[in-house]
Amino acid sequence: MTPQQVLTDFFGYSKFRGNQAEVIAAILGGKDTIALMPTGAGKSVCFQVPAMVLPGLTLVISPLIALMKDQVDALNGLGIPAAFINSTQSVSEQRFVSEQVLQGKVKLLYVSPERLFSGSNGWNGFLEKAKLSLVAVDEAHCVSQWGHDFRPEYLKIGMLREAFSDVPFLALTATADPQTRRDIAEKLALKDPLWFISSFDRPNISYQVALRSDSFQKLTDFLANRSSDSGIIYCLSRKSVEETAGKLAGLGYSALPYHAGLDKEVRDRHQDLFIKDEVKIMVATIAFGMGIDKSNVRFVVHMNMPQSIESYYQETGRAGRDGLPSEALLFYSYGDSVTLSRMVENSDNPAYIEIAKTKLAKMVQFCQLNSCRRRFLLSYFGEKPREDCGNCDVCFREGKRIDATLPAQMFLSAVVRLGEGFGMGHVILVLRGSESAKVQEAHKSLSVYGIGKSQSEAYWKNLGSTLIREGYMESAGEPYPVLTLTSLARQKLKSKEKIFLALEMEGFKTSASGEER
Ligand code: ADP
Ligand code: ZN
Numbered sequence: 001m002t003p004q005q006v007l008t009d010f011f012g013y014s015k016f017r018g019n020q021a022e023v024i025a026a027i028l029g030g031k032d033t034i035a036l037m038p039t040g041a042g043k044s045v046c047f048q049v050p051a052m053v054l055p056g057l058t059l060v061i062s063p064l065i066a067l068m069k070d071q072v073d074a075l076n077g078l079g080i081p082a083a084f085i086n087s088t089q090s091v092s093e094q095r096f097v098s099e100q101v102l103q104g105k106v107k108l109l110y111v112s113p114e115r116l117f118s119g120s121n122g123w124n125g126f127l128e129k130a131k132l133s134l135v136a137v138d139e140a141h142c143v144s145q146w147g148h149d150f151r152p153e154y155l156k157i158g159m160l161r162e163a164f165s166d167v168p169f170l171a172l173t174a175t176a177d178p179q180t181r182r183d184i185a186e187k188l189a190l191k192d193p194l195w196f197i198s199s200f201d202r203p204n205i206s207y208q209v210a211l212r213s214d215s216f217q218k219l220t221d222f223l224a225n226r227s228s229d230s231g232i233i234y235c236l237s238r239k240s241v242e243e244t245a246g247k248l249a250g251l252g253y254s255a256l257p258y259h260a261g262l263d264k265e266v267r268d269r270h271q272d273l274f275i276k277d278e279v280k281i282m283v284a285t286i287a288f289g290m291g292i293d294k295s296n297v298r299f300v301v302h303m304n305m306p307q308s309i310e311s312y313y314q315e316t317g318r319a320g321r322d323g324l325p326s327e328a329l330l331f332y333s334y335g336d337s338v339t340l341s342r343m344v345e346n347s348d349n350p351a352y353i354e355i356a357k358t359k360l361a362k363m364v365q366f367c368q369l370n371s372c373r374r375r376f377l378l379s380y381f382g383e384k385p386r387e388d389c390g391n392c393d394v395c396f397r398e399g400k401r402i403d404a405t406l407p408a409q410m411f412l413s414a415v416v417r418l419g420e421g422f423g424m425g426h427v428i429l430v431l432r433g434s435e436s437a438k439v440q441e442a443h444k445s446l447s448v449y450g451i452g453k454s455q456s457e458a459y460w461k462n463l464g465s466t467l468i469r470e471g472y473m474e475s476a477g478e479p480y481p482v483l484t485l486t487s488l489a490r491q492k493l494k495s496k497e498k499i500f501l502a503l504e505m506e507g508f509k510t511s512a513s514g515e516e517r
Pocket of ligand 2: 371372373374375388389390391392393394395
């Protein structure tokens with residue numbers, strides 16, 4: 001079968017995405033390959049498809065034991081013979097799977113590095129008999145002390161590489177700074193590998209950093225406009241998880257706690273409710289989120305600064321996997337860096353302390369930035385974006401124009417429908433579908449009545465004043481000022497041209513993508 005046939009027949013997808021086709025072609029050409037792709041880009045397909053094309057076994061080395069069963073079940077559901085061997089199984093279960101592998105009944109075998117390299121001479125004999133065709137090393141950054149997730153067992157993969165010199169190896173990761181990249185190639189002993197690097201940009205995520213004074217108040221202000229959205233709020237300690245979740249629930253928010261101190265059964269239930277959208281907000285320590293595949297997470301809030309850019313990028317990356325506009329909000333205070341650097345200094349490994357401090361310094365720099373945050377993130381990961389993003393708080397603050405076409409059209413149409421005879425307050429009541437007695441019955445039957453109810457009053461006020469400031473409307477008249485459209489606004493409405501505005505309020509977000517003019 002060709003890769004394309006496997007993709008359509010087994011996975012039901014019509015075409016490859018991003019670098020998938022190139023990565024697969026490289027592997028099938030027998031080359032060692034390194035694929036760096038952001039979370040959600042579709043790394044699994046890069047080895048699952050070749051596994052069905054190649055004659056022998058594909059070995060998948062992954063540290064995420066907790067996810068293996070789900071992944072294998074999903075593959076079996078697609079008609080792909082996959083299995084796993086890890087420490088959660090009994091000896092007889094493990095033996096059963098080995099038998100199946102040796103009989104050629106398994107195309108993909110998932111294994112943890114600990115299991116793979118246990119025992120005296122490891123698995124070499126077994127893998128030879130199993131006719132190894134491909135080795136996929138998932139979460140390959142675990143091989144580097146520079147990664148945020150170092151696993152010493154990963155260093156032994158290099159020996160496997162030596163033992164199976166004619167089998168291609170594929171290393172995959174979602175996060176790697178340039179130092180980690182070098183480590184992946186070197187420590188896995190890859191032979192002249194081909195590199196495929198996708199951009200790490202997540203343009204639909206808006207990055208924002210706020211000072212932590214009054215953070216709970218700022219948090220509830222932030223949440224007030226997002227009552228129907230799903231989100232994750234990360235706290236540093238179990239105690240602060242409990243407190244924050246409790247306070248939010250007390251205010252009527254749909255929020256539950258998640259941390260390693262809760263019974264497994266409770267944790268699983270909370271996670272399940274969140275995944276099923278029955279609970280909107282998960283207040284959690286960083287124990288939460290690894291491998292969670294929930295596409296409609298609209299926001300990720302950090303109540304404290306993470307330890308590194310990698311962690312921050314990975315945690316915020318859980319927002320907006322569906323590609324829709326999403327937000328990452330981080331509360332920062334100078335105290336965070338002090339606390340974190342004390343934690344780091346407690347380690348008895350000097351090499352670790354040095355690396356961790358360098359990473360921490362980068363994170364502090366990110367928080368204190370006076371220039372585009374996305375540019376900083378991307379350049380940390382080795383990219384060189386040429387322009388500011390227009391979708392982070394610094395860009396907003398600097399008055400970068402963002403695409404506000406949709407909300408601006410709503411506002412301007414409401415003014416027109418109201419006969420250009422009402423003031424800002426009244427227009428906003430109508431937009432937000434207010435039941436107030438001030439809104440006449442006739443206005444309640446207008447097409448614009450309630451079309452803006454998903455946004456707050458403050459949001460519309462900000463938009464309205466910006467429309468005035470930028471010459472789309474005038475507010476004048478006695479005894480009270482009424483809004484009227486300028487010729488600029490009429491022309492824009494008629495031509496359906498895009499409207500870019502310099503919105504100033506911190507955290508302002510439109511439903512549009514935030515392109516720049
Ligand atoms: P990653 O491991 O990079 O985070 P996954 O391998 O879990 O990403 O894939 C993310 C999502 O994208 C999954 O739901 C997967 O089924 C889907 N996906 C992957 N490749 C394709 C494709 N070519 N076409 C459509 N959907 C895809
Ligand atoms: Zn920016």
